[in-house]
Amino acid sequence: MFRLENVSKIYSRRGSEVRALCADSLEIPTGSYVAIVGPSGSGKSTLLSMLGGMLSPTLGRVWLGDVSLYDLSVVERARLRREKIGFVFQTFNLVPYLTAVENVQIPLCLSGMPSDDQFARAAALLERVGLAERLNHRPSELSIGQQQRVALARTLANSPSVILADEPTGNLDAESRRVVLDFFDELHRDGCTIVMVTHDAIAAEKADRQLSISNGAVSPLFGEQPAKAA
Amino acid sequence: MKRNIAILAYALAICASAITRPALAQRAAGAGNSQQALAAAARDQKYTFIVFYKDNGPATQATAQVVQSGVDSRSDRATALFVDANSPAEKALVDRFGVSRAPMPLTIAVAPNGAITGMFPKKVTDEQIGNAFVSPTMAQCMKSMQEGKIVFVCIQPSASDEIPPAVQDFQRDPQFQNRMSVVSFRVTDAAEAEFLQQLKIDAATVRQPTTAFLAPPGVLIGKYGYTATKAEMAAALHKAGQCCDDPNCKHAHGPQATKNSDAKRN
């Protein structure tokens, strides 16, 4: 599904250049579950942003299917994200002044769904993640684990075929981490492509394939791993 | 020498005022008969120059002198009357001319027919006195207008006494018959030569009766030939309700202006 061709991202800062990412050829097939492991500042977020159509490469092309992402306009990329990509953020990134159900409705609103239908779908998703009684709670009134589940429900609102997760278990306790990882397993089984950036080894082991990223360079972690049995 | 002449002149002035004062007082003493004097002058076909005064100051003295001398030089057709406006006996006369609050001394020229032909506040000159004598027709016109009536002055050629048809129409119209007067004179009448001049009518051009149409308080509405119609003249009368050419003038009335709803004048 994802293909990076001679992609690099170079920043110029105060007269010096910083190579944030360099990937000669990287393929992430459809339906795969990939974990990208690397220390802080290694370029994980840069890669994720690039895959999500939010950061254009300095060189090279990024393909999603047969579409060159950065040959699309800003509006077309936004539409692509709405329809196909779901993000999971380390800090959940819930809108603080909206309730749980309203946060989940955001992607539905962006895709133009009628308000009544939005509520119904959002409520169903929250029920799926076990937050049926928390529909009208604001993020500040939810625990960390609950906030992440709201974020997960939001990610699933438009039934994306790709999940891009940035340190999804970074701020969670063990139980919440387990819930999130089980969710990813479920989504993976349903055919979703998951690209998870993490420095959590336990989370990384859940993936079929592990990649390492260091100083912007992507390489297999411990060589190519055989695909896990379903 | 010069000083003596000055003293003499001063003494003469004192004597003159002393002589005049009693004369004014003497005239004033007969004040109760002012109305009668006025009536007598009218009978004698004389103009009366009435000097209303409230005090015996220099202005009054000067006016009295001018009027007296002006009347003396025209004694065949004029007489003078001096009226103390403060005297209760003269209230009727003062009210008749409405001069109780007028600037004094005030000289009023009254024609034999009762028309006021001149009013001169504060001071008067002999020329003004002379100009106050108007022709009989002018006096009639002024009298009628002072009574609030419109005046049709018919200027007749020598051979005809006919009143123009338009004027006759006015006479028959109930709206106008009680507030109009018609005066006529022959164009050849020498006494009216000045009036003709005032009206700017050339006597030589008058072949048929011509009408000069006048309205209070002294407006010449227009001059009309024999064939002029009543409608024409009525329209001119209506238009005369405007005082100037300003289209925004509030006197730009509609045709109803000529309807007789003015009770005040009647």
Place this chain on the structure above:
Amino acid sequence: MTLRTIVWKEIWQRPSAVATCVLAILLGVAALVAIRHVTVFAEREVGRQLQTLGANILVLPKAASLQDYYSADQNGMTLPEEHVSQIMLAGLTGVEKLSPRLCVPAALEGAELTLVGILPQAEFQTKEAWQTVTLFQKKAHVGCKKASCGPKPEDSSPEALATQRTIEQLRDHEIVVGADVGQQLRLKPGMSVDLLGDKFQILAVLPPTGTVDDGRIFAHLHIVQKLAKSGEVVSAIEVMGCCEDAAGDLVPQLAELLPDSRVVTISQVVQTQVGVNRLMARSSLFVLVVLVLVGGISVASAISSNVRERRREIGTLMALGATPRFISGLFLLKAAWLGLAGGVGGCIVGVALAVWLGPQWAGVAISPLLDLAAIATVVALTITLLAAYWPARQAARLDPCTCFQEV
């Protein structure tokens, strides 16, 4: 969930943050609306006075000061009544009516008021006849060209004093009462009252005029002179010209005729008011500029600050598929609501201020002008949208990767 809902909820998350913004716009709009209302009504009043009194001239004592036309006769000084006759005798073109007045203080049933002696027009009948003499006088000018043989279009009832400023008939011991006096003392036509030690019968109670005449009582001039022991004097002579054209020529003629008097036209009287109106019109322009600057800067600053605070949220929304148009719409809609709130609130406050203070500032009664309020609201809205445009555009161009920034 719609764009509108998101904006609404964001505003109510921290209402105090927008309150300052709204207040700035509200105050600016209120000041603008109040000043414009007063200006408009003051200009209308000036126009009305010029229209109704445009051909009127006041003859006043030389040293009299003049603030307002209607109370010009309350100057405390007098001139000789004979000036009236002098004007009539002069036969000036364009003099339609004269109305001499004498104001004296009086008390009625414990209430202090002004007793005004006026001369009824019926007493001018004889004087009008004087003008006939000028027809045949060898003089350079003629009397008023207007033929007074037509019916007078004016009303001859006593109540007409309110509008025509003259009265046709008023007998010695009759009075006409101003609207406010009548209401305050419950006076009715036919009643008998004591004034300055003499008995008077009320002929009529005037309708309200909105001028000082509402608080006055009118009696025959000569009776007032007698009772007040003032002598044959008047406080002012109002000369009604037949039209403004004639009135314009009358002024120098009257000034020459009565050198010991002051001759003023309504134009001169309202000159000060016209000047004030002009100043207020300029002030409203100044307020508009201030509104634009202060309100606009306030809104621009508030929206810019809001964009900075919500960078992560904006990045997240972009990640979720929000278009740049949606993002800028978040801020423009917010600015529009702020502008609308400030505009509507400012209009309400401004109109209330104008209605309350207008009679005190400019001596005019004020009623709300809806079109003015609408324009002010539109102006406020436009200013806020323009001010928010750049920050909103900047928000739409934010790097979406801010959503990945660690807190």
